[in-house]
Amino acid sequence: MNKFKRNERIAAMTQILVNSPNKVFTLTCFTDMFAASKSTISEDLVIVKEIFENQKLGKIETITGAAGGVKYIPIISKEKKKHFVEQLQSELSKPNRRISGGLIYLGDILYDPSYAQQIGSIFAEEFLNRHVDCIVTVETKGIPLALQTAHALNVPLVVFRNTFKADDGPTISIHYPSSSGGSLKTMYAPKNAIYKNSNVLIIDAFMRGGGTLVGMRSLVKELEANVVGTGVLFEEITGREKAVEDYFSIFTIDPRKSSEHVRIQSGILKKSVLE
């Protein structure tokens, strides 16, 4: 006889799985916790899996074999993505967001914990099958999105910097050309943070010309690792060609359309893993 009831086990396992996305928990971890048999735990997990699919709450994946177990993959339903896109479109179209130089104020959005979590899940879903070993961003505004992408994929985050401080430890640095002008900028990476031949996913908040992304890719190359994907939240339409190809952007911003309204589009609603 089991010490815990089925709905108690289900509540506890759901908390543990949802709290640590993409982390594999062995069945033994749960059989020990609840003094229950593997078949009992498996039956519990089938119930969780089915209701998550039914209610579009993400995916419960069972991994068979020696390194087997179960994990939770956060996937945002198409309805929630639609709501998210509409919410951001309406937020970004507010005239009081326009600042000098045709720019849009994004600070509050980029640092909003709920937006960052949703954006991180969208990036994680997009790059789920790229065997990502770590996330890279460059300070400052992309850090929340990159952190939540790393959290959703259960991999470390490495932050490149434009300055070099005393407590950064040994770094590798490069110069890279700014895509807006001819000036050279500097970017620093912690020397031992990325393993050789590992798979790196680059995440940033904003892309205008793509110069910063070129800099990040060069620095990853210097560390002898591979860039397996690039995700940006906002891509600005500038009329000029971007310095990088092969990237995924959630929003396209065209600030030239009107001085009053910004045109923001998103292609992420076209697809969804759960459909």
Place this chain on the structure above:
Amino acid sequence: MNKFKRNERIAAMTQILVNSPNKVFTLTCFTDMFAASKSTISEDLVIVKEIFENQKLGKIETITGAAGGVKYIPIISKEKKKHFVEQLQSELSKPNRRISGGLIYLGDILYDPSYAQQIGSIFAEEFLNRHVDCIVTVETKGIPLALQTAHALNVPLVVFRNTFKADDGPTISIHYPSSSGGSLKTMYAPKNAIYKNSNVLIIDAFMRGGGTLVGMRSLVKELEANVVGTGVLFEEITGREKAVEDYFSIFTIDPRKSSEHVRIQSGILKKSVLE
């Protein structure tokens, strides 16, 4: 007759609550979702509440009245805190973390998504009853901890900066003295990000003399808001008095003790809300 079984409702509600800590969900939200009565949903929630308490998975809190509902408060059990403290102590004591100038390399720890989540929950628990309206940090290394504290408390994050960029929008800035020397530094805050008279919780990764915290407090004061708490992950023992009083630090680092080993202590195990 209900469309969903009790254990299905429990799995779905647990996912929704755990995914958005400290966010109040009305019972109506769940009665609509599952075509179930309020009393049925309340009974479901009692089961979740009890197993969470039993297994130390955090707290389910029911709020009565017009603005009532239910929310999940992430609380890390004493056992997990002990494990976290021991893990970090052993990690930080590794000799290869020592860098020039008696400093310790912390980059990988500060950007680790799992550590950041745990640290955020510890800060959130510590300041749960301070009626926090928003979290403030200063770029760069404190951002992940501050973001996860904001996520755990379901409040916005505001990031102060030491530089002023074109897309930062209107800012308020101050000069503040560095506590290590006589030089003046500059700190910028977004002008409209913090409401007048709101309650601000300051979170940072590291405190040596406390000069940066003084700067942050001055800037919050300029914005006519109140500092209701200050949390730092690492406090360094310098032998000199700190420039601030009344703060909560998770770890104390004494790098003077030995050139080989860093002494790291933590007082957070003394108390735990769930006990």
